[in-house]
Amino acid sequence: MGRVQGKVALVTGGASGIGLSTAMLLAKEGAKVVIGDYNIDAAKEAAQEIKNQGFEATAVFLDASKEESIKEAVEFTVKEYGTITILYNNVGLTNLKKDLDVVNIDLDEWDRLMNVNVKSVLLGSRFAIPHMIKAGGGSIINTASMAAFASDSIRSAYGASKAAVVQLTKYIATQYGKDNIRCNGVAPGLILTPAAKNNLSQPLLDIFMKYNALPYHGEADDIGNTVLFLASDESKFITGQTIQVEGGHYLANPTAPDFNAMAAQAQAAQSK
Template identity: 85%
Template sequence: MGRVNGKVALVTGGASGIGLSAATLLAKEGAKVVIADFNVDGAREAATQLKNQGLEAEGIFLDASKEESIKEAVEFTVNHFGTITVLYNNVGLTNLQKDLDVVNMDLDEWDRLMNVNLKSVLLGSRYAIPHMIKAGGGSIINTASMAAFAGDAMRSAYGASKAGVVNLTRYIAAQYGKHKIRCNGVAPGLILTPAAKNNMPQAVLDIFAKYNALPYHGEADDIGNTVLFLASDESKFITGQTIQVEGGHYMANPSIADFNEFLATVQK
């Protein structure tokens, strides 16, 4: 307990999955937490669950596609808890039906994903940074994705938006480091959130498992614990980085799993 005592955190997209994990861990380690989500009932329920454990949390509505809504979320955090010292920009969208290859993708979907996945990070930071300067510093954490680092057959807009998050993270870190504001990203691979478990066929999960270096999939707390570390003073000399939390899925020669299978047949 106490790794983030005295800190005030705004977690966007915090009603479920990775955001809920981060909000819960931050609260349990001493932070006052505002959980902001389009699913306002889920955000309020999550905050109530934390309050029932004697922790400090509030749940509010957030539409990350709207500048005014993002501004209001930051202002609520400051007005309710007195400041903001941790901002976790976690909202993100993907659409497998419309976000296709560059020839066939829906251009309106491109604009929507750039707005929600990338511009919301800019706006959250834009409104939080002046308060962090007044507070003497802070930590901004952005959810990127391994899609920012590797090409794929589809989700062109998603990957481009997340690559933008990675570089925007560096720019914020460079521009506001002298104010003791750190900015880092976390890039998840496949994480077994409730949404992933409910929507991904077992065959797809098996494909990911085949190419992971580790013999298991990631859980929401694997990302939540990384966010907790980046929010805490344990990471006080880390800024401008994006930590890849993906089980070694992308770090090896992509043929290694198939080559191991080949060797197994040869050695029989």
């Protein structure tokens, strides 16, 4: 307990999934938490749940596509708790129907994803950093994605936007490190949030499992605990990094599982 005691955190996209897990973990470890989300009713419910457990949290409406809304969320945090020392830029969008290959992608969708997935990180940091400087420092954590490091047949805009988040993280770390502000990213692989569990079929989950190094999928708390670490002073000498939290899915030569299966079949045949 107390790993972020006395710190003040704004968690964007904090009403569900990874954001909610992170908000709860930060609150349990001593931070005062503001949950920013477009779904204000869910954000208020999450904040109340945290309060019911004896910790401190409140909620604020946040439209990550609007500059003024992001500014207001940061200002609300400072007004409510006096400062902001942790910013978790977690809002992100994806669209499998419109974010396609380069020839067929909807260009309006490209602009929308760049605006929300990248610009919201820039703006959240832009508005929080002056307050962090006044407070003597802080920690900014950005949600990237393994899509920033590995390409796919679709989701061109999503992957490009998350790659931009990885690079922007480095720029923030470089520009404000002397102000005692650290900036790091977290790149999740497949994480079994409630939304993922409700929308991914078992055959699709089996494909992911085939290529994982570990024998299980990730949970929201796996990301939340990583963010907690990066928000705490335990990571005080880490900045500009993006930690890949993906169960070793992208670790091995992509042919390794197939070669292992071939070897197992050959061994089974020899033993007959």
